[in-house]
Amino acid sequence: MSRQSRTRPAGSERRLHEAYDTALLDLDGVVYAGGLAIDHAVESLLAARADGMHLAYVTNNALRTPDAVAAHLTELGIPTEAGEVITSAQAVARLIADQLPEGSRVLVIGGEGLRVALRERGLVPVESADDDPAAVVQGYGGPDLAWGRFAEASYAIARGVPWFASNTDLTIPGARGIAPGNGAAVEVVRIATGAEPQVAGKPLPPMHRETILRTGAERPLVVGDRLDTDIEGAFYGEVDSLLVLTGVTDAAQLLRAEPKYRPTYVDRDLRGLLTGQPEVREHDGFFECGGWRAGVVDDELVLTPLQESAAVPGGSAAGGSAADGDPVDGLRALCAAAWTHAGDGVCALDGGKALARIGL
Structure with missing residues (x-):
C-alpha cells in the first residue's frame, strides 16, 4: 500500500485470511474489552489460524508481560505463545x-x-x-x-x-x-x-520495527479499532489495514478520517478476516456497495437502499432501513462519498441522518 490518499475502502475477492500471511492484531477493543472476549473474536481467530494465517498480537498496552497476555488469550480459548505477543x-x-x-x-x-x-x-x-x-x-x-x-x-x-x-x-x-x-x-x-x-508505540516506527523483527511477516494485515494508532501505524508502515467497529472508533469518526487514518478495509468485527470485502463502485457521482447507494446532496451525506435510489435521485427519500442491506456496506459507501468529497482533508459534511438509517 502506498501513502496516496485513499478515497474509498478497498474490495478483496479473496478472503482476507488467505490474502495476507499474518494478522497484526491489536488487543483492547479488537480481541477483548475489559478482559472479556469480544463477540465472534475467538471463533474467528481460531478459524483464520486453522486455514494457515499467522496471528500476532500487537498492543500499545505496556502493563502486562507477553507471558501474561498469552495466558489470558489462552484462557479465552485462543492458545497463544508469549512469542506471538508484541508490546509497546x-x-x-x-x-x-x-x-x-x-x-x-x-x-x-x-x-x-x-x-x-x-x-x-x-x-x-x-x-x-x-x-x-x-x-x-x-x-x-x-x-x-x-x-x-x-x-x-x-x-x-x-x-x-x-x-x-x-x-x-x-x-x-x-x-x-x-x-x-x-x-x-x-x-x-x-x-x-x-x-x-x-x-515508541503505535503509530510510530519503533513499534513497527519491533513487530516486523519479532514476526517476520511478509504480507501483514494490521487489524485494529483505533484510527490514531492502529490505522495510522499501518499507513506509515505502508501495509494494509482492517478497522473493526468493536472498540474506540465509531462510524461518525470514520467518515471524518483524514488520509492517514483511512483503513484499507472496514468491518463490524473479526469475522471480517474470514470473508472477502465488497467493492465500492462509483456510478453517476454516487457510490454503491452491497444494497446501498451514498453520495453528497445539498452539502449533506445521503444514503439510500439501491432499490429506492432508482426512483429517488440523490437518495434522500424515506423508506429505507438497515433491513434493506448490510449496514456495514452502507458505511463503506458513505466512507467513499465522504473521503472523496474531503480529498486530502477532513469531511465536514453532516452524515448523522445517513448513519441513523443503518443504525451506526
Missing part, C-alpha cells in the same frame, strides 16, 4: 537500549510489562528518582497507579534525565466504557516538566 513495552525497551549502555538504570512508571522488557534488553529497572536513573520510562500502569509515581518521573526529568513513553494513547477501552490511557498520564508529567518524551 518491548518497543520502548529496545529504543532505550539503543541509546544507553547495558546495565543502565531506568526509572519505571508503569507495570510489570515494562520491567520485564527492560531486563530483556540488559537494563535495570528502579523505582525512585533518587536511584540515579539514566532514563525514565512511562507506560500504562492500570487504574491503581499511585499519583506519586508521576512525581518521581517529574523529579528525574527535571534533572535532565531523558524521558521515554511506551505510547500516548489518551484512552483505553474497558468492560465499563472508555477510560484514560497512558497518554493521559503522559500529559500529567508533560505539564509538570515541560519536557517531551521519546515515544
